[in-house]
Amino acid sequence: MIEQKLSQKSFSTAILNWYDKHARRLPWRSPPGERPDPYHVWLSEIMLQQTTVVTVGPYFDKFLTLWPTVHDMAAAPLDDILTAWAGLGYYARARNLHKCAIAISEEFNGHFPKDRDQLLSLPGIGPYTAAAIAAIAFDKSEVVVDGNIERIVSRLYRIDMPLPAAKKKITVRAAELTPLQRAGDYAQALMDIGATICSPRAPTCVICPVADFCNARTAEDMERYPVKAPKKVKPTRRAVIFWLEREDGFVFLRRREEKGLLGGMMEFPSTEWQEETIPVETAIKNFFSNDFQKRENRITEKAMVRHTFTHFHLELQPVVISIKEMDKFVLPHGQWAEPREFGRYALPTLMTKVARIVIKDRD
Incomplete structure (x- = not known):
């Protein structure tokens, strides 16, 4: 059995020898054997949650x-944090980033705690991020398991249990392999x-430094792992979204509530996101006052905007309303902005899609 040859020492030695020669150069990473700035590690780990390295690079540089x-x-x-974050998605990360920065600045005098439990007490830092910071920034022998490591470990041992139920078993196996020294380099x-x-897909086992330890490679069924539970069908929600424009070209923006999806970000006002389709006429009737509806405002429908979140698809029907009699128009919790100045506001990707559709249709 290959598992009998998979000792912690031989496995971690092979991994670290490979890393010393082939480590990727990333903006937040120090060379093998050197410890990076904990601030850089924390910032990159928060940004990299459910986001690719290629996407994160420019954001990381901008934030620094x-x-x-x-x-x-x-x-x-x-x-300012939300505006700089716009486009990275999962905006709760940005809100927690700011809260965590305040906590570290005020409670720890700007020094990141080395202890995993103290790290876990900070906003936005969960078990994975705490382990990653402790290992990479402080060389603590913590068990770091991200999606890449889940895949490696599940193939090494051909773990048949599907994710996410297999996470505990994978973590136990990963702990058995984690070295006491250079745990940060090992995780990276x-x-x-x-x-x-x-x-x-199509792993290049021929150049893998630990291919000889891998049960899945021996069985030639690498792509079977990790085993995943069947995906749930995502529902589709729908809404009418309003591009409210004054005669001088300014457009109305409002801020979403701090909690929940896209919390704290700016948006164009819309009806509730629901699975039932709402006609534009009904949306206008429900959303605006009777006085507003009686005015001779020019109303134009634009092409549908589609967007996918983690748990559902969204279809937005943009409606451009050119507003007259501005002195009588009242809508709370918002402000007027020039479209050319949208970059100054914390507009999420979804709202930039809406803006692009409306503006493109005019060009």
Whole structure:
């Protein structure tokens, strides 16, 4: 059995030897054997949650330019953080990023705690992120298991239990392999191998430094692992979204509530996102006052905007309303902005799609 040859020492040695020669150069990473700035590790780990390395790179550089230290980030207004984050998605991360920066600045004098339990007490830091910071920034022998490492370990042992139920078993196996020294380099090495060699499809086992330890490679069924539970069908929600425009070209924006999806971000006002389709006429009737509906406002429907979130699809029907009699128009919790200045606001990707559809139709 190959499992009998899979000792912690031989496995981690092979991994670290490979890393010393082939480590990826990433903006937040220090060379093998050197410890990076904990602030950089934390920032990159938060950004990399459900986001690719290629996408994160420019954002990471931008954030460090704007806020070189955690004290700088803590002192910044939340809206500036959200605006800089726009396009990365999962905006709760940005809100927690700001809360965490404030906590570290005020409670720890700008120094990230080395202890995993203390890290877990901070906003936005869960078990994976706490382990990653402790291992990578402080060389603690913590068990780091991201999606890449899940895939490697499940193939090494041919773990048949489907995810997410298999996470506990995978973590136990990963703990058995984690070395006491250079745990940070070891974790990053596995991430690199998962990203460049042990890929979900067509893994290049011929260049893998631990191919001889891998049960799935011996059985030639690598792509079967990790086993995943059947995906649930995503529902589709629908809404009418309003592009309210004054005669001078300014457009109405409002801020979403702090909690929930896209919390704290700016948006064009819309009806509730629901599975039932609502006619435009009904949407206008329900959304605006009788006085507004009686005016001679020009109303134009635009092409449908489609967007996918983690748990559902969304279809938005944009409606452009050119507003007259501005002195009588009242809509709370918002402000007027020039479309050319939208980059100054915390507009999520969904709202930039809406803007693009409306503006493109005019060009």
